[in-house]
Structures are given as structure tokens and as C-alpha cells.
Amino acid sequence: MLRIMEAIQRRKLIQLLNDEYKHDMVHDGQETTDGVINYTSPPKVFGKQNAIDYDNIPHITTPSLTNASKKFPKNIINEDLQKFIESLEYKLTDLQKKALRITWKKMSEAPRTSSKGMLCIMEKIFDKMISENPEISNVFYRSAFLSCIEDRKKMKIFKNENSDTEKCPFKKKTIATLRDHANILLDFVNTIMAHMYNIPYKQTYTYKLTSLGCSHAKLTPLGFDRNWFHKLGECFAEVMFSQESIRAFPHAPNAWSIFAVSLTEKLYVESKWKKCDNYHKVQRPLQSSYTFSDSPYDNNTSTDNKRKLPSSSKSMYQIEDKYDDTDQESEIYTGRPTKL
Numbered sequence: 001m002l003r004i005m006e007a008i009q010r011r012k013l014i015q016l017l018n019d020e021y022k023h024d025m026v027h028d029g030q031e032t033t034d035g036v037i038n039y040t041s042p043p044k045v046f047g048k049q050n051a052i053d054y055d056n057i058p059h060i061t062t063p064s065l066t067n068a069s070k071k072f073p074k075n076i077i078n079e080d081l082q083k084f085i086e087s088l089e090y091k092l093t094d095l096q097k098k099a100l101r102i103t104w105k106k107m108s109e110a111p112r113t114s115s116k117g118m119l120c121i122m123e124k125i126f127d128k129m130i131s132e133n134p135e136i137s138n139v140f141y142r143s144a145f146l147s148c149i150e151d152r153k154k155m156k157i158f159k160n161e162n163s164d165t166e167k168c169p170f171k172k173k174t175i176a177t178l179r180d181h182a183n184i185l186l187d188f189v190n191t192i193m194a195h196m197y198n199i200p201y202k203q204t205y206t207y208k209l210t211s212l213g214c215s216h217a218k219l220t221p222l223g224f225d226r227n228w229f230h231k232l233g234e235c236f237a238e239v240m241f242s243q244e245s246i247r248a249f250p251h252a253p254n255a256w257s258i259f260a261v262s263l264t265e266k267l268y269v270e271s272k273w274k275k276c277d278n279y280h281k282v283q284r285p286l287q288s289s290y291t292f293s294d295s296p297y298d299n300n301t302s303t304d305n306k307r308k309l310p311s312s313s314k315s316m317y318q319i320e321d322k323y324d325d326t327d328q329e330s331e332i333y334t335g336r337p338t339k340l
Helices: 002-029 079-091 094-108 118-132 135-161 178-196 209-217 228-241 244-248 252-270
Strands: 037-040 057-060 306-308 331-333
Touching: 079 178, 079 209, 079 252, 094 118, 094 178, 094 244, 094 252, 118 135, 118 178, 118 228, 209 252, 228 244, 228 252, 244 252
Parallel strands: none
Antiparallel strands: 037 057, 306 331
8 A cells, every 4th residue: 555655656646747847848938037046045953953944045946927038147167167067968868857847946946954955965964974984084183184284284374474454364265175065065966957958057166077186185194085076976876866856756766876977077087197287297207127036237228228239140148248349230228138
């Protein structure tokens, strides 16, 4: 009986999502503001010790009668993000794109109470990562400690150079907490979705995945492991799969899985040290063939690769150490003895 009730509720939810999708398509064709994302203040959660402040959190508003093009400029993104969006669209099918938009809109319009908003979903992703790997939280603590020391050092210099005492010297926002990461991930998802479906959106940050990966690569001495990006993708997919709208709508789990894998794989590749601007390449000469072998020619090949061999039919092990210096025709510029 319970399974029958669940199946009925699922069919009702799918029908509701499809009706909303058709309604969005009609409004998009008429150039109305259906699906416009802006900044408003949803209700706050009261009655808890750590109340969640949802001010300035982007979410989808209901359709209005004003023209969106007058209020919101066209989405402008950098080339790096444009390439990522193109690769993502290439991987997704038409049904998956439809499922991605419907479920994203449904989750964005969820009530901000009862921990069902998109921000709470993003926070669950990072909470799940830390619960499965506590070492991640230690990297946050170390980074915050060093950033605090560096900020105080810079602010002391700034305070000595400037006599303006009205400005607080301790308001640098260089410490990225879990809450900040959740907000950035939410804004990134909204930016990708808004650009894919031509929805006007004012993004908070300017995303460059290359610099984002390099900034995390600099945390390697503090214990950061770039394999954690793969863990981020797993937690992202698991949390999304637990949402009712994604479980109910066909092709939605596959669509969000592709989105998570594409994002985390891109960050994983860009977090290599060699891609970082501050990474100094070490000049290592190529090793000769005698480096790991005992050869009578080691002392000579270490200085230069010029080797004089006589024109003889003997094998290289029968050649004596002393040769005629007048024989200039048999000079071979190589670090490896050649059988003549």
C-alpha cells in the first residue's frame, strides 16, 4: 500500500514539474521574466541558536510583468567558464538538460525553512565531506590561522602608512570558511544554469577555474590533497540524489552526476602545481644512458656528450681507452656508445 502511495505521489510530482517546465518555455518565448534570478531576502529561521541568515542569497523569483532585459544585463562570463559550459552541454542530452533545469528550479524555489533551500543543500555537501574525512577541517584551520597572521601583518603596515582611523584594519576577507565555500558553490551552479538556459542573472563572483584550482594547489603544504575534488563530486552527487525532486524526475540523477563529475574533474586537472603561476620549474638535465650502469665512460660523459671513437670493426667492449686524436671523422656527439 505504501509503495502504491509513493508511486502516485511521484507521478503527481513529475506532472507538476512538467507543467512548470512548459509554463517556463511559454514565458521564455514571450520574453517575459519567468525564471529571472535576483537578490531578495527570504524569511530567516528563528528559534535556533545558530540562525541561518539568507540575506543576499540568489534564488528564483516568481514571474513578473516587467521586462527582464531592462533590469538585468546580459550574462557576461569569461572564456574559461564558457569552455566549461560548452563541454558540459556536449555531454548532456536534451532530456538531461530539461531535467537539470526543472530540478534546479524546483530546488531553488523550495521553502527556506526546514533546511530545504539550495544553500542548505550546498552546506550538506561540505558537511558530508568533513564527516567522511576529518582531515579536511584541519586544512581549513591551518589556512585560517596563517591567513589571519598575514592579514594582521598587512594591516599593521597599512595602519602605519595611513592615518585614517575610521577604517577598521581587520576586515580583510581572505579566510574562506565552509559557509563561504557553500555560497560560492551555490553562486557557481546558478551562474552555469543561468547561462545554459539564457536566464538573466547577476553573479556575485568572477569564476576562473584555472586560478581556482591553482589557489587550492598552494594549500598542498598545509595538507591539501587534490584527490579531495573527486570526493567533492561524490558527496555532491549523493546529496543531490537524496532530493525528492531529483529522485522523482527521470534523467535528473544522471544529469546532476555528469554536472558534478565535470566540475570536480576540471578542478582536479587545474590544481596541478605546474599550472600555477607561482610554480618555479626546476631545470633537470636529461640523464645519460650511463647514469644507472657501471661503465668505464662515466667520467667523460658527465662533462660533455662528445665522444671520440675510432673507425674499427671491434665491439665497444674491445675498444681501448686511448685513441688517436687525429681521427676527426669518427666524432659522435652522443652520450651513448654506438656500435660501429
